[in-house]
Amino acid sequence: MTDLKALPTQKLYINGEWRDSEGGSLHPVINPATEETLCEVIQGSMEDVDDAVAAAKAAFKEWRHSRAAKRQALMHAIADGMEARKQDLVAAVSEALGCPAHIAEWLHVDGPIYSMRYYADRAALMEETEKAAHSVVMKDPVGVCGFITPWNYPLHQFVGKVAPALAAGCAMIQKPSEMTPLQDYVMAEIIDAAGVPAGVFNLVPGAGPIVGAALSSHVDIDMVSFTGSTRAGIEVAKSAAPTVKRVTQELGGKSPFIITPDADLEAAVRWGCEDVFINTGQTCTALTRMLVPAERYEEAVAIAKQVAEEVAIGTGENAFMGPLSSSRQREIVRGYIDKGIAEGARLVTGGSEAPEGLAQGFYVKPTVFADVNNDMAIAREEIFGPVTCMIPYKDMDEAIAIANDSEYGLSSGVWAKDAEAAMPVVRRLEAGLCFVNGGEFNYDAPFGGVKRSGNGREFGNAGLDEFIELKSVQLPA
Known part of the structure; x- marks a missing residue:
């Protein structure tokens, strides 16, 4: 080497x-x-x-x-x-x-x-x-x-x-x-x-x-x-x-992740959170808006909290999430976390303070917000950090409307009972890319976005x- x-x-x-x-x-x-x-x-x-x-x-x-x-x-x-x-x-x-x-x-x-x-x-x-x-x-x-x-x-x-x-x-x-x-x-x-x-x-x-x-x-x-x-x-x-x-x-992107009522909630929420936390949230396709059926919302929030608090932070062999790329990026992410709190979102876990034991390095905590609506800055602007925004929806029409209510259209995700059940939702999403039930990125397929x-x-x-x-x-x- x-x-x-x-x-x-x-x-x-x-x-x-x-x-x-x-x-x-x-x-x-x-x-x-x-x-x-x-x-x-x-x-x-x-x-x-x-x-x-x-x-x-x-x-x-x-x-x-x-x-x-x-x-x-x-x-x-x-x-x-x-x-x-x-x-x-x-x-x-x-x-x-x-x-x-x-x-x-x-x-x-x-x-x-x-x-x-x-x-x-x-x-x-x-x-x-x-x-x-x-x-x-x-x-x-x-x-x-x-x-x-x-x-x-x-x-x-x-x-x-x-x-x-x-x-x-x-x-x-x-x-x-x-x-x-x-x-x-x-x-x-x-x-x-x-x-x-x-x-x-x-x-x-x-x-x-x-x-x-x-x-x-x-x-x-x-x-x-x-x-x-x-x-x-x-x-x-x-x-x-x-x-x-x-x-x-x-x-840029501010991508939605729709979890349907018939989905495996535990698997979907876990995968959705990990998608945001990998690379410390510095992924243009990150599915940072998690849309969950209202009747299962609090259950999903509890799962997201558990996933975030299990994330190992650092650069060692067991670490899942490293630091942000720069002190400037850390300040941007911290600013958005503080803005989310000020906007009235519920801070489920995480926050703008440095993770325990990691005073050196540009680290932030994996952060989950609940009670987010699509008018908040944290739901509309690209944070580029490990911040998940959880939004409830009452029916699929509302979920699609929330998902497409964005100036961006790079990525999206759907987790349903199975891939076949996801496809009617996929077809209605305004995005150049869609991940279904945890499907992986494919270098053989085209990658790019629509809108801004x-x-x-x-x-x-x-x-x-x-x-x-x-x-x-x-x-x-």
């Missing part, structure tokens, strides 16, 4: 080389469990973005015409490198994000390795054509892409953008979050060692208002893919508009489609 401090975090990766930034400022990466500085990472400049875009544009001229079999082989080599350096990737995510390592392995690393191989085997789709009457439809890569990825699932979102882009034959510039950039350095080393041609992949860390804005507005970037807050996503779209580039966005949760899709064949331009060739009839 590589010492994370040995990563070239004070360099940029541009045109197949590790080089100095033309800006040169450094940003500390903090371990949120210990509050200690792990390392300092270079912050790129607008000039660095220009250099990276120029390298990608030059590389794209040949890379776009590379054989699918070549791209497939390179991507499998990248996946092999990810397997070989799996513990480096686990450590990079765990130490900068605070997720316990034993959870980070399956939650943050295993899926991205699978996804890299998934897209390697779909590179061949780019060489398929379709007959349409007297026309032939061909596929071209969209071009030079700018990627802006978040801190909460950094490797997941890295691969969700980079893998289909490589498969399609695109060139790219990747900007990680300042808080969790270390896995991107590991991946840059893996990509370099795999033999991906210089300029196809470039890594330029930096601040959103500088590097992110430069990527979004750059005249030579054909597509920008952003994952993050709805607020920032709006700014990305504004910056991209003058150059008429393609924009895909995976943004964004546009476009990642993963599955639809994730590759985002990087394709269709060419219609009209042949003599």
Whole structure:
């Protein structure tokens, strides 16, 4: 296993080389469990973005015409490198994000390795054509892409953008979050060692208002893919508009979880709470609004209380929930907990005080609110912390109305007697994703939202489609 401090975090990766930034400022990466500085990472400049875009544009001229079999082989080599350096990737995510390592392995690393191989085997789709009457439809890569990825699932979102882009034959510039950039350095080393041609992949860390804005507005970037807050996503779209580039966005969520009257209440509530508490609530798809039949409401509240108070907090082998990612995020979550109390919600368990015995680190308690209504801020705004809001409903029409009464539409959940019984409810939900009776995330299926949760899709064949331009060739009839 590589010492994370040995990563070239004070360099940029541009045109197949590790080089100095033309800006040169450094940003500390903090371990949120210990509050200690792990390392300092270079912050790129607008000039660095220009250099990276120029390298990608030059590389794209040949890379776009590379054989699918070549791209497939390179991507499998990248996946092999990810397997070989799996513990480096686990450590990079765990130490900068605070997720316990034993959870980070399956939650943050295993899926991205699978996804890299998934897209390697779909590179061949780019060489398929379709007959349409007297026309032939061909596929071209969209071009030079700018990627802006978040801190909460950094490797997941890295691969969700980079893998289909490589498969399609695109060139790219990747900007990680300042808080969790270390896995991107590991991946840059893996990509370099795999033999991906210089300029196809470039890594330029930096601040959103500088590097992110430069990527979004750059005249030579054909597509920008952003994952993050709805607020920032709006700014990305504004910056991209003058150059008429393609924009895909995976943004915020405030997702509902409907437990039907015929459901196994114990199993449903337990799974729903754990869905919110995993990754310390820092999951865009977290089902943070739990809708429960009024006649079983207090029973469900009691189960949620028990589940929350059983959660082991820390970073050790038995821990389920680590710290929040930063002191700023902790203050945001604490502020929402205090706001919920002020709004009149019933604090069932948890609260804004530090968990017992964890004064150091950016920890909060798993928190459950009851007597929540959909007009409260804690029910309408994305908290991004381990806070579950329990809302009663009198019948299914009211449950659906509450669930859809949101500006967001990223995720949702239904727990019913069985999957078949859940489907009529699923069809009425306004969301791009729905988890039924504890179904797991599937990298073979499309992921993305509706309404203010964004546009476009990642993963599955639809994730590759985002990087394709269709060419219609009209042949003599």
